[in-house]
Amino acid sequence: MILSPEAFSNNYIQIFLxxxxxxxxxxxxxxxxxxxxVYVLSIVGNSVxxxxxxxxxxxxxxxxxxLSMLAITDLGISITIIPRILGTYLFNSREISLDACFAQLFFIxxxxxxxxxxxxxxxxxxFVVNSNPLRYASILTLLRxxxxxxxxxxxxxxxxxxxxxxRFQYCRANxxxxxxxxxxxxxxMACSDITVNIMYGLFTKLLTMGLDSLLIFLSYVMILKTVLSIASHEEFLRALNTCISHLCAILLFYTPDLSLAMIHRFGNSSSPLLRIILGYISLLVPPLMNPIVYSVKSKHLRARIIRVFINLWLHSGNANV
Incomplete structure (x- = not known):
């Protein structure tokens, strides 16, 4: 029996699970x-x-x-993802409409x-702070x-x-x-030919994270070249120390994402649980760890944070009195 268009349209997916x-x-x-x-610590850490x-x-x-721009982005990632995750785990709220799903993936x-x-x-x-420390403030002005x-x-x-x-209709497992x-x-999940989406998805990945990671690598090659020209051992270590926080942030962001991409490309026999865990790590660990990494490594920032919490503790103590 041939299904009518109306009957076939009823088989299209209206929600994802x-x-x-x-x-x-x-x-x-x-x-x-x-x-x-993770949610509470990410929100509190980046807000502080x-x-x-x-x-x-x-x-x-x-x-x-x-760093403040990074904190705003990390707040956005946490707010976009974790409430939906908590709804799934806490309240078994698994259904998400197509439009809500498209909006979430756009923000992610x-x-x-x-x-x-x-x-x-x-x-x-x-790179600027290591190659031209005396002109750092004049090179990186607010306008630039x-x-x-x-x-x-x-x-x-x-x-x-x-x-x-x-533009697709979705008729496969949802x-x-x-x-x-x-x-x-x-x-x-689409019923149609997804070649355009595959090509465009690869294009955006290469043009964004791919190009960024290449330029970051080249920046550090130039930084290393500059640092190796420093004669004094103490100045050499001091120059490298200025990059540790940023290197940690890079590793936290790119390592899980690259690992997940490699598994999707070459690890077809890998455990689904491993993919799920790596997916969570790639999106949730950077917003959690970036404030901690920068707070630990930056003396100025750490001192201000400690002062704020001491003042809050003193004010709460006076209020109780």
């Missing part, structure tokens, strides 16, 4: 606890960084301006692109930083992704393997 840990539903409540902690930098004029330097990919771009700007900042921030206009590269997905939406997985 998000997945927690398949087969682990009986411990979803316990699994949600680490996600809650922003508050300290905004209220302390001595921190209105290029490095800290870039855009904010990831922002983070990659900020890490590139910070690499340039580290604002012009460098125009890199975010390149969000137009990500903008077509949800529209390319929206269960996603994560508790959030990403382009590479959603497009595979």
């Amino acid at each position: 998000l997945t927690g840990q398949p087969g682990w539903e009986y411990v979803h409540l316990w699994i949600s606890i680490p996600f809650c902690l 960084i922003l508050f300290i930098i905004k209220t302390d004029p001595s921190l209105h330097e290029p490095m800290y301006i870039f 990919h855009s904010l990831s692109f922002f983070e990659s771009s900020i890490l590139l700007l910070m690499a340039f900042d580290r 930083i604002a012009k460098m921030g125009l890199v975010f206009v390149a969000i137009v590269i990500i903008l077509p992704l949800p529209f390319l997905l929206k 269960v996603l393997s994560h508790s959030y939406c990403v382009h590479a997985e959603v497009m595979n």
Whole structure:
């Protein structure tokens, strides 16, 4: 029997189902606890960084301006992803509409692109501070930083992704393997030819994170060349020390993402659980760890943070009295 167009259209998917840990539903409540902690610590940590930098004029330097941009991006990533994850684990709220899914993946990919771009700007900042320390303030003026921030206009590269997905009808299994939406997985649910989406997805990945990572690598080659020319051993170590926080941020961001890409490309026999965990690490660990890394390594920032918490403790103690 040939189905009518009306009957066939009823078979199209109207919602996606998000997945927690398949087969682990009986411990979803316990699994949600680490996600809650990550969420709270990410929000508090990045908010404190922003508050300290905004209220302390001595921190209105290029490095800290870039750090505040990184903190805003990390806040956006946490707010975009973790509430949806908690809904899946805590309340078994697995359904997500197509439009909501497209919106979420747009923000996930855009904010990831922002983070990659900020890490590139910070690499340039580290190059300037090591190659021209005496002219650092005159080179990286607020006007130049604002012009460098125009890199975010390149969000137009990500903008077509949800529209390319929206033109499809979805008639395959509607269960996603994560508790959030990403382009590479959603497009595979489509009934139609997805060649354009595959090519455009690869293009955006190469043009954003691929190009950024290459330029970051070249920046550090130039930094290393500059640092190796320093005769004094102490100055050599001091110069390298200025880059440690940024190198940690780069490793936290790119290592899980690259590992996940390699598994998707070459590890077809790998455990689905490993892919799920790497997916969570690539999106949730940088917003959690970046404030900690920069707070530990920056004496000025650490001192201000300690002072803020001491003042809060003293005010709360006086209020109780």
